[in-house]
Amino acid sequence: MIKKKINIEMLSTGDEVLHGQIIDTNAAWLSQFLFQEGILITSKHTVGDDLTQLISTLQQHSLDNDIIIVNGGLGPTSDDLSAQAAALANHEPLILHQEWLSKIEQFFLRHGKTMSPSNIKQAMLPQSATLIDNPIGTACGFKIQINHCLLYFTPGVPSEFKEMIKTWILPEIKLNFPTLEKKLCYRLMTMGQTESNLATQIDDNLNLPTDIVIGYRATMPMIELKLTGSEEQKTKMDALWQKIKAIVANNFLYEGVLTQHxxxxxxxxxxxxxxxxxxxxxxxxxxxxxxxxxxxxxxxxxxxxxxxxxxxxxxxxxxxxxxxxxxxxxxxxxxxxxxxxxxxxxxxxxxxxxxxxxxxxxxxxxxxxxxxxxxxxxxxxxxxxxxxxxxxxxxxxxxxxxxx
CATH class of the missing domain: 3.90.950.20 (CinA-like)
Known part of the structure; x- marks a missing residue:
C-alpha cells in the first residue's frame, strides 16, 4: 500500500536534555527544516541516559512510527548508550565496524592528535547497521530497522546533526516515501493586538475548510499567525491568506520566516x-x-x-x-x-x-x-x-x- 502520510518521531536522548540543563535546539530545528520540505514531524519524545528505558522506547515506539530520528548518545563516554540500546532492542550484537574505525583514526591524524582508546567505542555499532557518514566529527551515524520502522541515529552536536539530516536522511525519506502529501505553511508576524482578539476577528470574517488550519503562537510582544494545509489546496490557501493579511493589516509586521531566531x-x-x-x-x-x-x-x-x-x-x-x-x-x-x-x-x-x-x-x-x-x-x-x-x-x- 502506498502511503501518503507517515508517522515520524524525533527521539532526543540524554539526561541534560531531559532535565532541562540544555535546550533541545536540534528538535526545534528538525521540525522547522522538515516542515519547509513539506514533511511533518508527528511526535517528539525525550529519554534520559537509562539503557533499559532506551531499549523499551525503541521497541515500543517502532511499532507506532514509520521513521524515528534518534538524536544523541553516539559519543565515546559511558553515558553514550544509543548504539548499545539499538543493538539490544533489535536482538543483535554490537560489532566493530572497521570502516568507521579507520575514519576515526584518519580524523585524529589530520588534526595532529592522538586517538583515545575510548573512541573505539564509536565504531562499535549494531551488526545490521548501515553507516551514515559524518564529515565533521567522529560520531558515526547509522540506520537500522526495527518492527518495519526505519531508525536513524544521529549525533547531538548541532552542526553534525544538521549535516546528516540535509545530505543523507532527508534524501532517503523522499526516496522511500515519494508519494508523501506535501504541506504548505504561510506565516506572518503581528504586534499590538491580543491573541484572542485576532482569533475573533479572523473567525468572524473567514470560513475555513476543515483541512486548512490557522494557528497562533505568542512570542511576547508579538503573535505569529500560521495557515497550514496540503499543497493541493494552494489556490484556496492563497485566497484565504490575502483575506487574513487584510484583517490584521493594522498590526502586521512582516510575512514569512526571516530567521530561525x-x-x-x-x-x-x-x-x-x-x-x-x-x-x-x-x-x-x-x-x-x-x-x-x-x-x-x-x-x-x-x-x-x-x-x-x-x-x-x-x-x-x-x-x-x-x-x-x-x-x-x-x-x-x-x-x-x-x-x-x-x-x-x-x-x-x-x-x-x-x-x-x-x-x-x-x-x-x-x-x-x-x-x-x-x-x-x-x-x-x-x-x-x-x-x-x-x-x-x-x-x-x-x-x-x-x-x-
Missing part, C-alpha cells in the same frame, strides 16, 4: 530596508541596555554608532543632532527616559531634516526586566520600520498610550 525577525526586516534605502543608523538607548543595537548588529544593519546613555528631555533634540553630525548618520533611533514606576518612556526618530519625539506609556502586564526590554525593543524597531516605509510611525497597539 524569532527575536531577530523584526530586526532582520528593518536591517534589509535600511540596506535597500542606503540609510545608516545610530542607536541611543538606556533601559534597553544595548539590546536594539545588538539585534541590528547581528542582522548586519548599516549601524554607525551605538551607545547607552541617560538623557534628560531638554537635551533630546540637540544630542540627536550632535550624533547625526558627528557620526554622519542618516537616522537616529532613540529609546530613552524610561520610568520604571509608571512604565513611561520616550521614543525618538531623528534625521537632519526631521525630529519625532513620542512620550509613551506601556499599559500591558508588568514583566521582568528582560521581557520589558524585549517589548521596548520591538516597539522601537516597529516604529523605525514604519518610518522607513512612509507609514504613520506609531501603529495601533492596545498596550501603548501616547502621552500628550
Amino acid at each position: 524569532g527575536d531577530l525577525g523584526l530586526a532582520m526586516f528593518v536591517s534589509k530596508i535600511l540596506i535597500e534605502k542606503g540609510q545608516t543608523i545610530a542607536v541611543i538607548e538606556h533601559q534597553s541596555a544595548g539590546r536594539i543595537a545588538h539585534q541590528l548588529f547581528e542582522c548586519e544593519a548599516p549601524m554607525v554608532k551605538s551607545e547607552i546613555v541617560p538623557l534628560f528631555p531638554e537635551a533630546f533634540k540637540d544630542y540627536c543632532l550632535h550624533v547625526l553630525t558627528r557620526n554622519r548618520a542618516d537616522i537616529v533611533l532613540g529609546l530613552v527616559n524610561f520610568r520604571e514606576k509608571n512604565t513611561e518612556f520616550t521614543l525618538i526618530i531623528a534625521t537632519s531634516q526631521q525630529f519625532f519625539q513620542f512620550n509613551l506609556k506601556y499599559t500591558g502586564q508588568v514583566q521582568n526586566r528582560e521581557i520589558t526590554q524585549k517589548i521596548l525593543c520591538a516597539i522601537a524597531l516597529d516604529a523605525l520600520r514604519r518610518y522607513l516605509l512612509n507609514m504613520p510611525i506609531l501603529g495601533k497597539n492596545v498596550w501603548l498610550d501616547l502621552i500628550e
Whole structure:
C-alpha cells in the first residue's frame, strides 16, 4: 500500500536534555527544516541516559512510527548508550565496524592528535547497521530497522546533526516515501493586538475548510499567525491568506520566516530596508541596555554608532543632532527616559531634516526586566520600520498610550 502520510518521531536522548540543563535546539530545528520540505514531524519524545528505558522506547515506539530520528548518545563516554540500546532492542550484537574505525583514526591524524582508546567505542555499532557518514566529527551515524520502522541515529552536536539530516536522511525519506502529501505553511508576524482578539476577528470574517488550519503562537510582544494545509489546496490557501493579511493589516509586521531566531525577525526586516534605502543608523538607548543595537548588529544593519546613555528631555533634540553630525548618520533611533514606576518612556526618530519625539506609556502586564526590554525593543524597531516605509510611525497597539 502506498502511503501518503507517515508517522515520524524525533527521539532526543540524554539526561541534560531531559532535565532541562540544555535546550533541545536540534528538535526545534528538525521540525522547522522538515516542515519547509513539506514533511511533518508527528511526535517528539525525550529519554534520559537509562539503557533499559532506551531499549523499551525503541521497541515500543517502532511499532507506532514509520521513521524515528534518534538524536544523541553516539559519543565515546559511558553515558553514550544509543548504539548499545539499538543493538539490544533489535536482538543483535554490537560489532566493530572497521570502516568507521579507520575514519576515526584518519580524523585524529589530520588534526595532529592522538586517538583515545575510548573512541573505539564509536565504531562499535549494531551488526545490521548501515553507516551514515559524518564529515565533521567522529560520531558515526547509522540506520537500522526495527518492527518495519526505519531508525536513524544521529549525533547531538548541532552542526553534525544538521549535516546528516540535509545530505543523507532527508534524501532517503523522499526516496522511500515519494508519494508523501506535501504541506504548505504561510506565516506572518503581528504586534499590538491580543491573541484572542485576532482569533475573533479572523473567525468572524473567514470560513475555513476543515483541512486548512490557522494557528497562533505568542512570542511576547508579538503573535505569529500560521495557515497550514496540503499543497493541493494552494489556490484556496492563497485566497484565504490575502483575506487574513487584510484583517490584521493594522498590526502586521512582516510575512514569512526571516530567521530561525524569532527575536531577530523584526530586526532582520528593518536591517534589509535600511540596506535597500542606503540609510545608516545610530542607536541611543538606556533601559534597553544595548539590546536594539545588538539585534541590528547581528542582522548586519548599516549601524554607525551605538551607545547607552541617560538623557534628560531638554537635551533630546540637540544630542540627536550632535550624533547625526558627528557620526554622519542618516537616522537616529532613540529609546530613552524610561520610568520604571509608571512604565513611561520616550521614543525618538531623528534625521537632519526631521525630529519625532513620542512620550509613551506601556499599559500591558508588568514583566521582568528582560521581557520589558524585549517589548521596548520591538516597539522601537516597529516604529523605525514604519518610518522607513512612509507609514504613520506609531501603529495601533492596545498596550501603548501616547502621552500628550
